[in-house]
Amino acid sequence: MDGAPPAASPAGLSAYVAVSQMLGLTLLATTGAWLGRYRGGVAWHSPLQFNIHPLCMVLGMVFLQALLVYRVFRHEAKRSTKALHALLHGLALLIALVGIIAVFESHRTKGIPDMYSLHSWCGMAAFVLYLLQWLLGCGFFLLPGTSFSLRSRYKPHHVFFGIALFVLSIIACLLGITEMLLFNIRDSYSLFVPEGVLANTLGVLLVAFGLVVGYVLTRDDWKRPPLAEELALSMDFKTLTEGESPGGGTQ
Amino acid sequence: MDGAPPAASPAGLSAYVAVSQMLGLTLLATTGAWLGRYRGGVAWHSPLQFNIHPLCMVLGMVFLQALLVYRVFRHEAKRSTKALHALLHGLALLIALVGIIAVFESHRTKGIPDMYSLHSWCGMAAFVLYLLQWLLGCGFFLLPGTSFSLRSRYKPHHVFFGIALFVLSIIACLLGITEMLLFNIRDSYSLFVPEGVLANTLGVLLVAFGLVVGYVLTRDDWKRPPLAEELALSMDFKTLTEGESPGGGTQ
Numbered sequence: 424m425d426g427a428p429p430a431a432s433p434a435g436l437s438a439y440v441a442v443s444q445m446l447g448l449t450l451l452a453t454t455g456a457w458l459g460r461y462r463g464g465v466a467w468h469s470p471l472q473f474n475i476h477p478l479c480m481v482l483g484m485v486f487l488q489a490l491l492v493y494r495v496f497r498h499e500a501k502r503s504t505k506a507l508h509a510l511l512h513g514l515a516l517l518i519a520l521v522g523i524i525a526v527f528e529s530h531r532t533k534g535i536p537d538m539y540s541l542h543s544w545c546g547m548a549a550f551v552l553y554l555l556q557w558l559l560g561c562g563f564f565l566l567p568g569t570s571f572s573l574r575s576r577y578k579p580h581h582v583f584f585g586i587a588l589f590v591l592s593i594i595a596c597l598l599g600i601t602e603m604l605l606f607n608i609r610d611s612y613s614l615f616v617p618e619g620v621l622a623n624t625l626g627v628l629l630v631a632f633g634l635v636v637g638y639v640l641t642r643d644d645w646k647r648p649p650l651a652e653e654l655a656l657s658m659d660f661k662t663l664t665e666g667e668s669p670g671g672g673t674q
Numbered sequence: 675m676d677g678a679p680p681a682a683s684p685a686g687l688s689a690y691v692a693v694s695q696m697l698g699l700t701l702l703a704t705t706g707a708w709l710g711r712y713r714g715g716v717a718w719h720s721p722l723q724f725n726i727h728p729l730c731m732v733l734g735m736v737f738l739q740a741l742l743v744y745r746v747f748r749h750e751a752k753r754s755t756k757a758l759h760a761l762l763h764g765l766a767l768l769i770a771l772v773g774i775i776a777v778f779e780s781h782r783t784k785g786i787p788d789m790y791s792l793h794s795w796c797g798m799a800a801f802v803l804y805l806l807q808w809l810l811g812c813g814f815f816l817l818p819g820t821s822f823s824l825r826s827r828y829k830p831h832h833v834f835f836g837i838a839l840f841v842l843s844i845i846a847c848l849l850g851i852t853e854m855l856l857f858n859i860r861d862s863y864s865l866f867v868p869e870g871v872l873a874n875t876l877g878v879l880l881v882a883f884g885l886v887v888g889y890v891l892t893r894d895d896w897k898r899p900p901l902a903e904e905l906a907l908s909m910d911f912k913t914l915t916e917g918e919s920p921g922g923g924t925q
Contacts, residue, residue, distance in 0.1 A: 536864045541852050541877040548881075583892060587885055594845055594881070598852050601792050605856040613787045626792040630799075630845070634838055641834060641892075 432497060436645050440495055443635040447486045450628040454481045457625060461618040462607075473529040477599060479522025484549065484592035485629065487515035490585060494639055497647045504647075505564055512557050519550055542602050546595035553588050556581070586640060593633045600626050683748060687896050691746055694886040698737045701879040705732045708876060712869040713858075724780040728850060730773025735800065735843035736880065738766035741836060745890055748898045755898075756815055763808050770801055793853050797846035804839050807832070837891060844884045851877050 458465060458474045465474040492508045530537050538547065563569050563577045600622050604612055612619045639645060709716060709725045716725040743759045781788050789798065814820050814828045851873050855863055863870045890896060 536866075539864045539866055539870065541848065541855070541874045544874055544878060545848070545881065579894070583889060587888065590841060591881065594848060597792065597796070597845060597849060601849050601852050602856065604792070605853065605860075609856075609860075613790045615787075615790055619790065623792045623795055627795060630796065630842065637838065638834060643830070 433645050436494060436639070439635060439639050440491060443491065443632065443639060446628060446632045446635060450625060450632055451482060451486055453621065453625045453628060454478055457618070457621055461621070467525070470532075472525050472532070475525035476522045476529070477596075477603070479518050479525065480546070480592075480599070481596060481629075483515045483518030483520075483522060484553070485589075485596060485632065487511060487518065488553075488589050488592065490589060490636060490640055493647045494645060498650070501650070501653055509557070509561055509565060512553075512560070516550075516554055516557060519553075523547075523550060540598075540602060542595060542598035545591060545598060549588055549591040549595050552584070553592070556584055556588060586637065589636070590633060593629050596629055597626050684896050687745060687890070690886060690890050691742060694742065694883065694890060697879060697883045697886060701876060701883055702733060702737055704872065704876045704879060705729055708869070708872050712872070718776070721783075723776055723783070726776035727773045727780070728847075728854070730769050730776065731797070731843075731850070732847060732880075734766045734769030734771075734773060735804070736840075736847060736883065738762060738769065739804075739840050739843065741840060741887060741891055744898045745896060749901070752901070752904055760808070760812055760816060763804075763811070767801075767805055767808060770804075774798075774801060791849075791853060793846060793849035796842060796849060800839055800842040800846050803835070804843070807835055807839060837888065840887070841884060844880050847880055848877050 454477060458478060462474050463471050465471055465478060467475065492504055492511065496504045496507065527537060529535075537543065559577075560581055563574055563581070604619055604622050608616060608618055705728060709729060713725050714722050716722055716729060718726065743755055743762065747755045747758070778788060780786075788794065810828075811832055814825055814832070855870055855873050859867060859869055
């Protein structure tokens with residue numbers, strides 16, 4: 424801000440972020456390869472409508488859960504990073520919604536009941552809580568009226584539940600992979616047929632992606648440090664909200 | 675130590691620990707109910723040998739992963755807490771090993787191939803890495819020769835991988851539940867039969883257990899504070915290992 428050289432990112436962070444993104448792209452490609460090569464591809468108004476479901480859920484609920492925004496754009500203004508964080512999560516939710524509509528419509532066409540499996544229970548819980556987390560996040564961090572003290576108290580819960588919902592989304596995907604394999608290749612799965620091995624590999628990639636993203640997110644010295652002007656501003660707010668000023672105690 | 679009243683645990687911690695233990699006992703009871711009521715119970719030398727597998731894995735790899743020892747015994751000497759931590763994890767590993775032998779023997783008797791499913795890949799990875807984590811933990815934290823500086827650098831990785839392996843163990847259990855249901859009640863699962871609902875509920879309990887334990891473990895202000903004598907001791911070690919003393923730099 425005052426002519427000082429831009430602060431560098433911590434050693435190793437960029438490498439881990441790069442690995443996470445490569446893993447993310449690989450798992451999207453693997454999902455595409457599985458659906459394209461062994462499940463006939465995807466199409467909305469056809470018996471292939473179901474296949475839109477796994478593709479959208481891996482893309483929306485896993486790859487696009489934009490959890491690394493604060494690590495990657497660590498030297499940008501917080502307001503822009505926040506907006507990007509909210510936008511990417513909103514996009515992820517929209518894509519996931521398309522995936523959910525696809526499976527409900529496909530079930531309706533084929534006369535299959537909904538919401539009976541552990542996969543559907545975990546997946547629906549992940550989606551509904553993720554939507555709730557997004558709405559709460561917008562309310563607490565984007566609405567201008569929320570007090571600094573309330574934001575500070577909510578933030579650790581937002582971070583914890585963000586990571587927990589990301590993990591739950593991965594869990595739902597893994598359960599979905601197992602369901603698809605046991606419905607489609609139950610008799611040949613144990614013979615290590617290529618489709619089974621490919622789908623298992625997709626599962627391992629999902630776990631690895633979660634592990635790398637989780638590591639980047641939870642490493643203390645990789646957290647986004649507040650910029651100098653944010654520190655000054657937050658001290659002002661803190662004085663205003665915690666001190667004996669007329670606005671004190673507003674929550 | 676000097677007649678001061680014993681320090682209290684942070685508000686809320688005991689309640690969360692109690693909830694986690696109640697959830698843990700409930701999920702053990704639910705596993706027992708599922709196996710006893712719908713799967714014929716457990717026995718080693720019989721076709722029921724397989725059922726020992728889910729029981730041992732839920733008990734060993736989930737319930738007994740003694741992750742809360744440092745939160746519960748926060749005012750005990752670190753040496754005793756460490757020994758208890760290592761012992762409980764060792765017991766968990768032994769029980770898990772019995773569960774793994776049970777499924778391999780059961781597969782051999784029935785002529786079913788091993789290690790082809792995503793459940794087996796995730797489960798075996800969780801067990802092998804958990805054993806490795808235990809061996810590394812013993813090496814770093816129980817062997818007297820390891821330097822303070824090396825222990826300090828390894829500790830955050832031990833904590834991260836401990837939580838990650840706990841989550842991976844829960845994932846393996848959830849995949850196992852889905853497999854068991856699709857192998858045993860594939861045609862009636864979608865009719866919301868009681869066995870399906872019970873096993874799904876077990877899955878939800880596993881997720882809830884992971885969530886509560888994860889929350890207790892990662893909440894910053896619930897971490898075990900070092901005792902006064904540990905702080906003094908660690909400062910001495912730090913001076914010895916990081917300073918210009920003859921022993922400096924030993925790792």
